[in-house]
Amino acid sequence: xxxxxxxxxxxxxxxxxxxxxxxxxxxxxxxxxxxxxxxxxxxxxxxxxxxxxxxxxxxxxxxxxxxxxxxxxxxxxxxxxxxxxxxxxxxxxxxxxxxxxxxxxxxxxxxxxxxxxxxxxxxxxxxxxxxxxxxxxxxxxxxxxxxxxxxxxxxxxxxxxxxxxxxxxxxxxxxxxxxxxxxxxxxxxxxxxxxxxxxxxxxxxxxxxxxxxxxxxxxxxxxxxxxxxxxxxxxxxxxxxxxxxxxxxxxxxxxxxxxxxxxxxxxxxxxxxxxxxxxxxxxxxxxxxxxxxxxxxxxxxxxxxxxxxxxxxxxxxxxxxxxxxxxxxxxxxxxxxxxxxxxxxxxxxxxxxxxxxxxxxxxxxxxxxxxxxxxxxxxxxxxxxxxxxxxxxxxxxxxxxxxxxxxxxxxxxxxxxxxxxxxxxxxxxxxxxxxxxxxxxxxxxxxxxxxxxxxxxxxxxxxxxxxxxxxxxx
Numbered sequence: 191x192x193x194x195x196x197x198x199x200x201x202x203x204x205x206x207x208x209x210x211x212x213x214x215x216x217x218x219x220x221x222x223x224x225x226x227x228x229x230x231x232x233x234x235x236x237x238x239x240x241x242x243x244x245x246x247x248x249x250x251x252x253x254x255x256x257x258x259x260x261x262x263x264x265x266x267x268x269x270x271x272x273x274x275x276x277x278x279x280x281x282x283x284x285x286x287x288x289x290x291x292x293x294x295x296x297x298x299x300x301x302x303x304x305x306x307x308x309x310x311x312x313x314x315x316x317x318x319x320x321x322x323x324x325x326x327x328x329x330x331x332x333x334x335x336x337x338x339x340x341x342x343x344x345x346x347x348x349x350x351x352x353x354x355x356x357x358x359x360x361x362x363x364x365x366x367x368x369x370x371x372x373x374x375x376x377x378x379x380x381x382x383x384x385x386x387x388x389x390x391x392x393x394x395x396x397x398x399x400x401x402x403x404x405x406x407x408x409x410x411x412x413x414x415x416x417x418x419x420x421x422x423x424x425x426x427x428x429x430x431x432x433x434x435x436x437x438x439x440x441x442x443x444x445x446x447x448x449x450x451x452x453x454x455x456x457x458x459x460x461x462x463x464x465x466x467x468x469x470x471x472x473x474x475x476x477x478x479x480x481x482x483x484x485x486x487x488x489x490x491x492x493x494x495x496x497x498x499x500x501x502x503x504x505x506x507x508x509x510x511x512x513x514x515x516x517x518x519x520x521x522x523x524x525x526x527x528x529x530x531x532x533x534x535x536x537x538x539x540x541x542x543x544x545x546x547x548x549x550x551x552x553x554x555x556x557x558x559x560x561x562x563x564x565x566x567x568x569x570x571x572x573x574x575x576x577x578x579x580x581x582x583x584x585x586x587x588x589x590x591x592x593x594x595x596x597x598x599x600x601x602x603x604x605x606x607x608x609x610x611x612x613x614x615x616x617x618x619x620x621x622x623x624x625x626x627x628x629x630x631x632x633x634x635x636x637x638x639x640x641x642x643x644x645x646x647x648x649x650x651x652x653x654x655x656x657x658x659x660x661x662x663x664x
Contacts, residue, residue, distance in 0.1 A: 203287065205244050209265040213247065213289075216257050220248040231290040234277045235525070237538045237584065237592070238621060241283035243270060243290040250295045252368060252376060252407040258291055259405065260374040262651050270653045271401040273314065273343030278539050279620030281347065281400050285655040291405060293342055299323050300408065308365060308382055310410040313342025320411075329413040332357040335616065336522040342406045347618040348398030352521070355441070355574030356448040356480065357414065359616070364397050368408035372647040382410055395642070400618055401653040403646040417448075417480035421490060422514045423505035425497045426474045430454060430557050430569075433473045434550045436493075436500040437573045441546050445492050447574060449478035454557065456531070456568040457524055464527030465520035475502075475573075476521060478514070524570050528581045531566045535583035538595040540622075542606035543577040543615030552609060553578060556602050565595060577615035604629065619657045627657070 205223075213221045222228075223245045232242025247258045262269040268288025275282065284290065296312035299320065303309070304327045311320060318338045320331050333344060334351035343349075345367065350359035357363070366380040379392035396404055427433040430452075437450055453461070458471045477493060479486045494505050508514045520527075529537055544552045553569065560567040560580070571578025580602060582595040603613045603626050613619075613626035627636060640658060643650075 205267065205287075206265050209261060209267055210245070212261050213245065213258070216261070217247055217254070220250070220254075222246050222248075228290070231272050231275070231282070231292065232284055234275055234280060234282055235537075235539070236278050236280045236620070236622060237536055237595075238280040238283060241285060243268075243284035244287040246272075246290045246292055248292045248295055249407075252370065255291060255293070255370045255405055255407050256374050256376060258289065259370050259372065262289060263373060263649065266649055266651060268651050268654050269405070271313075271342070271346065271405045273340035273346075274316065274338065276337035276339050277343070277347065277620060278617045279614070279622040281618060281620040281653070281656060283621065285621075288651075293405075293407070294340065296342075296407065302327060302329075302413075303382070304329060304413075306382065307413045307415075308410055309413055310366075310382075310408060311341050312408055313340060313345075313406050315341050315409075317341065317344065324413065327413075328416050330416050331363075331411060332414055333360055333363055333411075336525070341409045341411065345397050345406050345409050346399065346401050348616070350572065350575075350577070350616045352449045352451055352478075352518070352572055354572055354577070354616075355450060356446060361394065361397055363412045364393060364409060365412060366410040367393055367396050367406050369396055369404040369406055371404045372649070372652050376407075377404070384412075398618070400620065400656050402643060402656055403652065405652070417486075419483040419486045420448075420478065420480055420511075420514065421486050422449075422476065422478045422508040422517055423490065423494075424469065424474055424476055424508070424517070425494075425502045425505055426470045426472045427497075427500065427502050428472060429501075430473045431550060431554050432500045432502065433475050434553050434573065436475065436497050436502055438546055438549055439496050439500075440493055441574055443492070443496070445489055446481075447477055447489065447493065448480040449476065450572075450574040451476040451521060452553075452569070452571050452573040452578065453521075453524070454569040456566075457528070457570045460527040460531050460568060461520050461524060464530055465523055467520050470503075476517065477505075478518075521570075524568075525581070528568050528583070531568070532583050532585075534585070535566070536586050538582045538584055538592070538599065539579060539617075540582075540599045540602065541571075541577060541579040541615050541617050542603055542611055542613060543575065544606050544609045544611030546576050548609035548611065549573060549576050549578075552606060552611070555605060556580060559598055559601065563594060563598060565591060565598075572615075575615075576611070621656060624657060624659060
């Protein structure tokens, strides 16, 4: 597909011979310019066409990252951090070529301080690997974006997920980072104390910076005690409006649900087909309650009463661990289930987040637009914090499909911003959402961001062309 995103790409230049020789001397077989390896590091889960780097370095230590960074700085070569490749907005595409720095081999869990409820891991550790290491401690790490993403990538994109309504996002759960800066310095952004008033909050500057200010090599995160009791429930509704109204009232009453996910009827049909479920194919909410047995029962009773007031059916419970696992595993496969609604298509996946008071209007207006479109689509979302996702399926051989999908996306995002929301609640900006930052933040705020980028990375070697429009590295 000759995707319009090709307009993002800039003129690539051949890697300097001396630079290639230096990388080869430093990394040996852990540096590759093989076409297949570069191609694999030049694509993500977005609609954007692949843009491979010129070479890939497989880092195993922070010092490896530092070495690669110093060489890229010396030769003014772009460098792009790569974790698991699960991003959705073109974060890792090599607009200017350069080097992809793969941290997936940095998988050591460096410390678990159970008494302090913290863990420190290398950037390539995935959320599932961390939770597997925690299984005998009585603790868990709750941030759950669906994909088994790396903690470094999750920090870089400020990820969240299904548990965010109770436990927050990476912004709230990263205590400290180790970062290699553009000039090759190794910086620790904070100590492990749970709060600090000492100096600028460097941790929050790097969380969400998408690899444009530095490359994260270690992450210290908050942990939480495993709940004594967990119960999940499914509640069907006749309409999207009723389901969303139930969520809004639940949140406004302060009921501490751990998860509340909205699936429209199209998403439910896709999950049934893909994961062999037997869910009733109407708009539904998936709830999960954490706490003591008594508090879980109280939360569930309160929410069920609210649901009935909005025409919801009685809860269908999943209290056994294997039943809950099956339910959430199916939910996390919604993206792949959606692709099967029309095989051969590609997915334009977008997300917005709005204040909870605006959620009903935002979702119902979007639902009406999707019903009026010929494109297969679905809505799924972490609606407890006002965040939801839209998937639109596009035939790669029909340019009009892409144009229609982007038109729907532009209206969706503009509505969210007008409601005092944001163009992305968790996917990040990357390439695809750059066009909305001016509308959301204003020119003065964007100028401050550009000044920050220039101060941290004056030669523009760190993931150039992301968040802000592309500019070839000098």
